[in-house]
Amino acid sequence: MGELILEQIINGIIAGSVYALVAAGMTMIFGVLRAINFAHGEYYMLGTFSAWYVISKLGVSYPVSIILGIVMTMAIAAVVGRLVMQHLVTAPFQSGVLATLGLSLILQNAIVLGFGGTYKMFPGGWLSPVFIGDISIAWQRIIILIVTIAMFVALELMVARTRMGRSIRAVSQNIECCAVNGIDVERVVLATFVLGTGLAAMSGVLTGPVNVTIYGGMGEAVTMKTFAVIVMGGMGNVRGTLLAGWILGIAESFVAGFIGLQYRDAVGFVILIAMLMFRPTGLFSLQSRF
Amino acid sequence: MARRVPMLVVVDRGRKAELPPECPLTSMADVVDPEERLMIRYAMTRRLALVAASAFAIIAQAEATAAQDVVKIGVISPNTGAAARYGAFAWRGAQLARDEINAAGGVNGKKIELFQGDSQCNPTEGVSALQRMLSQDKVSYVLGDVCSSVTLALQPMVENANVLLVNPASSNPQITYKAGVGGFKWSYRNYPTDEVRAGVVLKYAAQEKKIKKMAVLSVDSDYGRGAIVLTKKYLAENGVELTSEDYYKDKEADFRPILANIRRSGAGAIIMYGLADTTPIIARQMVEAGLAGKVVLIGSAEFNNPQAIAAAPSALEGAVEAAAWVPEHDTPRNKAFIAAYKAKYAGEEPNIHAYFFWETLRLVGVAAKQAKSEKQDDVRKALATITYDSIMGNVNFDDHNQANLPMILFELVNGKPAIKGTFSTKIIYPK
Structure with a gap:
């Protein structure tokens, strides 16, 4: 029994790492734009699709496809950022909701139009299992965990130490003051957006081999879970996001393992509702900055 | 058509309000007096509306004449989402049967025209796909869905519309528990149950x-x-x-x-x-x-x-x-079907849904031939007594409109x- 609980915790932490990587980008974008990016899961999907495309059509190896997948997604995000997201800086809140929901539909259906609606099999990855006692786990999942932790350390350093990071924090506090002080707000917004979507793409490329099948609508479920994670972690709080992702992952894993798989997706919604009712500022801060 | 006119004006006003003050006054919108502009716009729209309306009338008339020469059949299957694979096969199977039937002279001399609906394996989406087919495409027959949950939702709808539903792929027993003497007269199933x-x-x-x-x-x-x-x-x-x-x-x-x-x-x-x-x-x-x-x-x-x-x-x-079907089923006719399918679809091997949508469309064609009519009510009566020679054996329907079909264990x-x-x-x- 003890070992089963340990195995479910490991499963949960790895699933949660995937959520956290996606959510970190979403929460940063929310910080600078005050807009929920409803299309965020679509960049997760685009990352996976780009990698699938270069592996199966151009024959590159999986490690190279990770880089290409992220770069291709960031390039698409740069165009979207320039055409849509930058305009949201001064636009009212509702525009952000509509624009990103619209983008989500466009991106999903563009993929369905271009590649068809059927599932594709994701090739590649390091799937041979490693045994830790009685628990077996694929290398790919260990890599997901290591990359997630490394990315969060890098994000913390970037936000605290670099000029870019300081600009992001400044923009998320007061746009007018940034403009007065010579910070190019639109450029910071674009950079944050491209970086955030790059994280989602990375999460997608890394999970491709363990989730096996990919399809146009695969980002939707991820977006829904991301909401629970960013609300739990506190909107705009990068560090809280990682812990929140793990909490959601473990909670889901326990519910699936001990109650029933069919109740798994309810966990995120229950957490979301409970957080909004009792601690709308997130688990880790008493006040919201926004 | 005339209803749209005021809307155009509203849109136009909105755009005017958004123009930034520094914008140079160059467009016609800014030099003409608003009242006068409204009149011009109204006259132009009215003329356009007239042209459009007459064009529509011509197209509608052309469609009405064409409709008498074709048999309209809707294919509802999941084309996006978790069962999209099934839908893709189902649609290709149905298209192959349509091409074969049309090449052989059609159903009682009339060509089959297929309409595709995407159910996403979701009852709500399936129902709206069927609604579109009934109101816009005016289909007389529906093949579908793959997913049992969707088929169960389609059954009461075809019953009210008097459109013949022949299900080629759902295996939940409830579907034909409720058909034939069980209630629904317009639902048939050419697929074995669970x-x-x-x-x-x-x-x-x-x-x-x-x-x-x-x-x-x-x-x-x-x-x-x-x-x-x-x-x-x-x-x-x-x-x-x-x-x-x-x-x-x-x-x-x-x-x-x-x-x-x-x-x-x-x-x-x-x-x-x-x-x-x-x-x-x-x-x-x-x-x-x-x-x-x-x-x-x-x-x-x-x-x-x-x-x-x-x-x-x-x-x-x-x-x-x-x-209910495997490609390995070793008969010459099954091999011929697989060869025809592969030839049409770049060597892709058919799956069970490709086979059943193909066979079921042919079944409807044969029933229409026996009824000497392509009216859905006549075909429905023909199905009740038909003995159809399918690849998997003779198909008869029982009093619950359920085909007796064998299953293969492998x-x-x-x-x-x-x-x-x-x-x-x-x-x-x-x-």
Whole structure:
């Protein structure tokens, strides 16, 4: 029994790492734009699709496809950022909701139009299992965990130490003051957006081999879970996001393992509702900055 | 058409209000007096509306004449989402049959025209696809859906519209419990039900493979849950004990928590009535969780799909499935069908839904020929008494509008399905 609980915790932490990587980008974008990016899961999907495309059509190896997948997604995000997201800086809140929901539909259906609606099999990855006692786990999942932790350390350093990071924090506090002080707000917004979507793409490329099948609508479920994670972690709080992702992952894993798989997706919604009712500022801060 | 006119004006005013003050006054909108501009705009729109209306009238008339020369058939299947694979095959199978029938002169001299609807394997989407077909395309026949939950939702709708629904792919028994003398007069099914399949699969696994402890992992739908309800009827007589019972959502991608439980439960088989697109995910995660080779999959989720076998050969070895059709069914006519399908679709091997949509469209064509009419009411009556010579044997419909069709039981041996026998689907209807 003890070992089963340990195995479910490991499963949960790895699933949660995937959520956290996606959510970190979403929460940063929310910080600078005050807009929920409803299309965020679509960049997760685009990352996976780009990698699938270069592996199966151009024959590159999986490690190279990770880089290409992220770069291709960031390039698409740069165009979207320039055409849509930058305009949201001064636009009212509702525009952000509509624009990103619209983008989500466009991106999903563009993929369905271009590649068809059927599932594709994701090739590649390091799937041979490693045994830790009685628990077996694929290398790919260990890599997901290591990359997630490394990315969060890098994000913390970037936000605290670099000029870019300081600009992001400044923009998320007061746009007018940034403009007065010579910070190019639109450029910071674009950079944050491209970086955030790059994280989602990375999460997608890394999970491709363990989730096996990919399809146009695969980002939707991820977006829904991301909401629970960013609300739990506190909107705009990068560090809280990682812990929140793990909490959601473990909670889901326990519910699936001990109650029933069919109740798994309810966990995120229950957490979301409970957080909004009792601690709308997130688990880790008493006040919201926004 | 005239109704749209005021709306144009409103849009125009809105745009004016948004112009920034520094914008140079160059467009006509800014030099003409607003009242006058409104008049100009109104006159222009009225003229446009007249032209458009007459154009529509001509097109509508042309369509009405064309409609008399074709038989309109709707194909509803999941083309996006978790069962999109099924829908793609279903649509290609139906198109192949349409081309063959039309090339041979059509149905009583009339060409078949197909309309495609996407149900996404979701009853709500299926119903709106059917509504579109009824109101816009004016179809007389509907083939579909693949997913039982959608078919159950379509049945009352075709009943009200007097459109003939011939289902080629859903296996939940309820569909024909409620048809024929059970109620719905416009629903027929040319596909065997899960009624007998669940028992046969369980019996084979328990007696031939000597597995007594099994776990349930099926899709959370009328199909997946329905098949497990039937399986439970046969547990006691086969001495099988269920260790756990889980149902997955159609887009689930992480089965690790369940597989971890199953590994510790000592179950020797997973009873799975699931979706073909999820089979590779589960199979690959079984390899990862160390279940491959120890636990076999039994039930139905296209275990013989070559892509799934390629994804995780060791997890699918020994899998037992009962299916209404397999490509390995060794008859000349089946080989001819597969060859025709491959020739049309770049060498792709058909699946069960390609076959059944193809065969069912041909069945409708033959019924119309026998009825000497393509009116759906005449065809419906012809179906009740038809003896149709299908690849899988003679098809007759019982008083519940259910076709009697055999099922094939196979086990995967060295990555290839080995046929272990066929059985028929005699159904005992609930009183």
